[in-house]
Amino acid sequence: MSINIYHTLAFLDMILYTLVWLVIRMNEEQRYKHELWIYVPLAISGGFMEIYAFLSRDGIFANAQTGNLAILFKSVCAGSVLGALYCFVPIILYMSAIYITMEVPARMKNAIKWSELCILIEMILIFIVGLIPETVPGRYAVLPIFFMTALQYNTFKSMRGQAVSTVFCTNNLRQVVIHFWRFKENKDTQHIKYMNVYVIVLLSFGFGVMLGFLSNDRLAEKAVWICEIFMLPVLHRLHVHGKLFVEV
Template sequence: MENTENYLECERNRVYYTLIAIAGFFGAYTFLLRGKVFCNAQTGNLVLLGLAIGQAEWETAAYYLFPISAYMAGAFISELLPNPVKYHLKIRWDTLLIAVEMATVLVLGLVPESAPVQISQVAVNFIASMQYNTFRQAEGTPMATTFATNHIRQVGVGLAKEIQHFRKKDKKHREKWGKHCMMVVYFLLGVVFGTVACNIYSGKAIWITLLPFLIVLIDFLNEDLHAEEEKMRQKPHGH
């Protein structure tokens, strides 16, 4: 088994499982209540932008530039802020980001159903991008906490390795395979729970994600201010 003592709290598997479950919830929220789109990634928006340009629908093309730009801005900001934050505050950027996401969720729950869906879409695009760019490896394994495409691919890869190593003693692939399987399961659970919650509570359902966010925030604050205070300058793996 791999020695996990050198990993920061923000790299723990449990944190990634929690964040991808929240991402699944966000997927249900934006699709059911905010324009039938998925805001956790931008491949779809880029395809729609290309279609609009190809059909000379310039207003439509301009529309898709907003979520793409919001996603790009999230990556830009989350790349610049980590060092200034850890040198000027007593907490890490990862901790501050969770607080920012909670504040965004709190505001989104106040947005009325009659408001333009673009408000919620752009906000989710922005925080999803920052989260994706910030949380990169779970205890040494590259991970995405906002969408499941790569995890599904890795489940297939792991299954192939299971067959290849069927008669061999080397089963090291199973730990990584298991992580990706869990990421897919937690994402799906987030979607299911989000669907039920949105059907019951409508737009305010997003406030439910404040609870898992709060658990992560308290955990991070405790580590930053106590257990990991001497590791404040240590970068998470993958950065």
């Protein structure tokens, strides 16, 4: 085992230890403990899919649309119809998924069941992505990831009443700084609790990235199936304790 792999595994172990320590230290209400069982695995899966798409699918970051929007407008200015179309398709997929997360629960007799259905859809799409050979261009192979990350983003969107993303990190980082500053100014420990929400999600996301990096060489395009391992306990938790997640 090379020194780089050894250091990576040690850092991975440190992240896991930190996550466990933070969770054990929390003496919180039942709902929040159940939220941890949902959001930690989802953030791990989100981080895994982010690095998976980058390493296995032609260097594409597929969890958000900022890059696609930038390239879309650049292509319009350059008069590149194909370039614009290449970006337009994943943007439409992403927007369609967001619309589904609003429309389907509104039409369901038991809207609480939508979160379970969302995870089932994600698990099916993850399986399909793993079946797509590496010979398929990455721009096509990641289309299901664009769709599923949008489903996850707009279905599981708050912990302890705080807006949280399990598929990208920018706002989570922003909120860590905001709540730290508010605690510094007001000495209100509630802001430390809110900050911990974002720290836990960020560490979970990072753990997923590292796990994805370590598994990529051995499993290649099928590495994404590891995400199924994290989705299964989420599905079980939602099925058993779904009423605790009315607001997700």
